[in-house]
Amino acid sequence: MYRTIQIGGHTLAQGIFLRSLGDGRIEIDAGHARLSGHPVATPRSSETVSFHSAFRKALTGGHLRGGLLAGLTGLVLAFGGTTPAAAQDSIEILNVSYDPTREFYREYNELFNAWWTAQGNAPVTIRQSHGGAGAQARAVIDGLEATVVTLALSADIDAISERTGLFPADWQSRLPHNSSPYTSTIVFLVREGNPRGIEDWDDLVADGVQVITPNPKTSGGARWNFLAAWAYAERNDLDPAEFVGAMYRNVPVLDTGARGSTTTFTQRGIGDVLLAWENEAFLALAELGEDAFDIVVPSVSILAEPPVTLVDGNITSDAQRAAAEAYLQHLYSPEAQALALSHYYRAWDTSQAAPEDAARFPEVELVTIADFGGWPVVQPEYFGEGRIFDQIYEE
Amino acid sequence: MRAGILRSPSPLPGFGLSFGIMMTVLSIVVLLPIGALLGRGLMIGPADLWEMLNSRRIWSALSLSFRAALIASLFNLVFGLMLAWVLVRYRFWGRRFIDAAVDLPFALPTAVAGIALTALYAPNGVFGQALAPLGLQVAYTEVGIWVALVFIGLPFVVRTVQPVIEELEADLEEVSATLGARRAYTLRRVILPTLTPALLTGFALALARSVGEYGSVIFIAGNIPNLTEIAPLLIVIRLEEYNYDAAAAIGIAMLIISFAMLLAINAIQTWSRRRIGLV
Numbered sequence: 001m002y003r004t005i006q007i008g009g010h011t012l013a014q015g016i017f018l019r020s021l022g023d024g025r026i027e028i029d030a031g032h033a034r035l036s037g038h039p040v041a042t043p044r045s046s047e048t049v050s051f052h053s054a055f056r057k058a059l060t061g062g063h064l065r066g067g068l069l070a071g072l073t074g075l076v077l078a079f080g081g082t083t084p085a086a087a088q089d090s091i092e093i094l095n096v097s098y099d100p101t102r103e104f105y106r107e108y109n110e111l112f113n114a115w116w117t118a119q120g121n122a123p124v125t126i127r128q129s130h131g132g133a134g135a136q137a138r139a140v141i142d143g144l145e146a147t148v149v150t151l152a153l154s155a156d157i158d159a160i161s162e163r164t165g166l167f168p169a170d171w172q173s174r175l176p177h178n179s180s181p182y183t184s185t186i187v188f189l190v191r192e193g194n195p196r197g198i199e200d201w202d203d204l205v206a207d208g209v210q211v212i213t214p215n216p217k218t219s220g221g222a223r224w225n226f227l228a229a230w231a232y233a234e235r236n237d238l239d240p241a242e243f244v245g246a247m248y249r250n251v252p253v254l255d256t257g258a259r260g261s262t263t264t265f266t267q268r269g270i271g272d273v274l275l276a277w278e279n280e281a282f283l284a285l286a287e288l289g290e291d292a293f294d295i296v297v298p299s300v301s302i303l304a305e306p307p308v309t310l311v312d313g314n315i316t317s318d319a320q321r322a323a324a325e326a327y328l329q330h331l332y333s334p335e336a337q338a339l340a341l342s343h344y345y346r347a348w349d350t351s352q353a354a355p356e357d358a359a360r361f362p363e364v365e366l367v368t369i370a371d372f373g374g375w376p377v378v379q380p381e382y383f384g385e386g387r388i389f390d391q392i393y394e395e
Numbered sequence: 396m397r398a399g400i401l402r403s404p405s406p407l408p409g410f411g412l413s414f415g416i417m418m419t420v421l422s423i424v425v426l427l428p429i430g431a432l433l434g435r436g437l438m439i440g441p442a443d444l445w446e447m448l449n450s451r452r453i454w455s456a457l458s459l460s461f462r463a464a465l466i467a468s469l470f471n472l473v474f475g476l477m478l479a480w481v482l483v484r485y486r487f488w489g490r491r492f493i494d495a496a497v498d499l500p501f502a503l504p505t506a507v508a509g510i511a512l513t514a515l516y517a518p519n520g521v522f523g524q525a526l527a528p529l530g531l532q533v534a535y536t537e538v539g540i541w542v543a544l545v546f547i548g549l550p551f552v553v554r555t556v557q558p559v560i561e562e563l564e565a566d567l568e569e570v571s572a573t574l575g576a577r578r579a580y581t582l583r584r585v586i587l588p589t590l591t592p593a594l595l596t597g598f599a600l601a602l603a604r605s606v607g608e609y610g611s612v613i614f615i616a617g618n619i620p621n622l623t624e625i626a627p628l629l630i631v632i633r634l635e636e637y638n639y640d641a642a643a644a645i646g647i648a649m650l651i652i653s654f655a656m657l658l659a660i661n662a663i664q665t666w667s668r669r670r671i672g673l674v
Contacts, residue, residue, distance in 0.1 A: 134635040141637075159637060160497050213619065217632045254618040269519035270535065338659070385636055386450075393452060393620035 005037035012223035055236035086151040092125045096146035104343040142230040150308040153219030166313030180305035181331035182345035185229045189274040196272045201232035205246040212271035214261045220305040221258040225275040228302040245392040282344035303366040435643040447644040460626040464605035467544030475552030483560040505610030513615045535617035543611045548601030555597035599660040
């Protein structure tokens with residue numbers, strides 16, 4: 001039996017019926033994967049559905065013109081926004097995020113919608129946009145109508161506030177923990193057995209050690225790497241500029257993003273050590289096998305806080321504001337925190353997490369961005385044009 | 396009677412309409428973006444532009460971009476001519492397949508090409524492993540950039556030269572031979588002069604394409620400032636800093652240098668046409 005189900009918001013999938021899950025949801029075989037969701041009884045209940053069926057008609061219809069017309073009607077229905085049905089019952093959230101959160105938000109969106117509808121609300125359509133944090137921030141500045149932004153560091157969100165005024169400059173105090181529902185830190189990923197004996201930051205400046213890290217200019221994550229190395233040098237009475245310069249001279253490939261560096265290290269076999277987000281390092285272990293790499297935790301690292309905020313200026317209705325605010329606040333709920341922990345983020349609330357998720361993270365001394373004076377100070381001083389990072393390559 | 400520039404230069408009807416459509420499309424697609432870039436440059440002013448451009452890092456990036464594009468296009472000039480010659484003049488098994496494969500670099504997303512080449516030439520890749528004992532490293536060096544640019548530039552030379560070779564009459568070569576010319580002489584004095592304009596066009600196209608190539612190069616380049624950082628990447632970096640002016644400055648510098656190079660190639664082309672009397 002062929003069935004249509006609804007996954008999360010308005011996303012639909014079709015496939016062969018496999019089994020009933022008991023809670024009203026069913027599982028289907030969609031060809032490429034097994035999916036579960038609520039079966040759709042009357043396939044003309046919402047505009048998204050009419051778009052889907054019109055689109056299907058366009059694809060399968062014998063007459064080209066009829067198909068085209070149906071397709072165009074579907075497009076108008078889906079993007080017009082002025083149709084009465086769309087204005088009344090469809091609330092949409094566009095979450096503009098950075099690269100490594102793809103998997104986390106895919107699951108969180110389902111979790112949120114399940115909770116939101118259980119509160120008696122209509123389901124929310126959540127759209128996701130992922131990319132390098134800097135490029136994503138620029139897209140919002142240039143007019144991408146983000147409802148919420150969830151980026152790698154607050155400097156990128158500051159830039160949006162500063163250049164567009166879409167939300168107040170003190171946005172980071174609007175939610176707990178500096179608006180960072182989950183955090184991470186920077187660790188070393190080394191090859192199995194740690195053949196170069198890399199234990200701490202000072203091993204990275206040794207002759208012949210190859211360090212893989214992305215360019216802090218293009219990667220938000222790489223700025224945390226840079227600052228963690230800087231913090232180590234300061235604590236150990238080394239000249240930080242010289243120390244970090246020596247480390248970057250050991251970098252043979254400067255990728256533009258964190259995932260690019262991970263690929264260079266894991267797939268291309270370049271380098272002895274990868275400076276990675278802890279969640280990316282655990283993910284690499286999970287995906288590529290525990291026997292290929294080891295995680296080394298340095299003596300000091302930095303608390304990386306990827307913050308979230310509401311883009312007030314892009315809110316079009318009270319209902320949308322309520323949903324978007326709930327969307328961000330629910331990130332702090334025990335079940336969302338458990339989800340973040342299972343995606344290898346250091347979340348705050350471990351009450352509902354699986355014990356192995358909560359116990360995974362080794363103790364490490366963490367400096368914070370506040371120790372450096374906060375991003376508004378750090379960003380221009382360390383990463384502005386011609387400043388500390390650029391000077392490494394000016395000599 | 397219509398006057399001025401729109402006066403029909405030929406008795407063929409429809410000039411006004413087709414000229415109008417052409418100008419509209421050209422403006423929207425080509426002239427407006429370039430105009431916006433130059434407009435930004437004018438707003439910044441030449442003195443500030445120079446200030447922004449005059450750093451070692453930018454000059455090394457610009458010279459790397461143009462040097463690599465030139466080397467790759469020269470390679471394609473020779474290799475592309477040979478490929479086109481073989482495809483036109485000889486019949487062999489798999490000829491059509493190779494003919495179709497020449498277009499692949501056009502069709503493939505450049506990022507895919509970049510990743511595939513990197514996987515092959517990385518120290519743990521198939522070619523990379525073979526080259527390593529010889530002390531050669533391709534991926535993450537300037538040579539890697541050449542390889543990527545050769546890949547994306549090849550079809551431009553082949554596809555511009557191929558039709559001209561097809562038109563080349565074998566009679567000419569036979570006459571040359573019966574008049575006592577040896578093969579090398581025929582090639583040098585009869586065939587190459589006829590092909591020169593098409594070769595130069597293909598070379599110019601490949602060069603222009605390679606200079607601005609970003610997608611495939613960033614994967615294989617290594618992107619180390621002053622060594623393997625190409626100018627388009629520097630533009631992206633400036634954009635990441637929200638420094639739109641500095642990004643525009645590099646863009647304008649690339650535009651001017653490219654324009655000068657294409658102008659020079661055009662001049663050589665005109666000169667060579669005159670010399671062999673094809674005008």
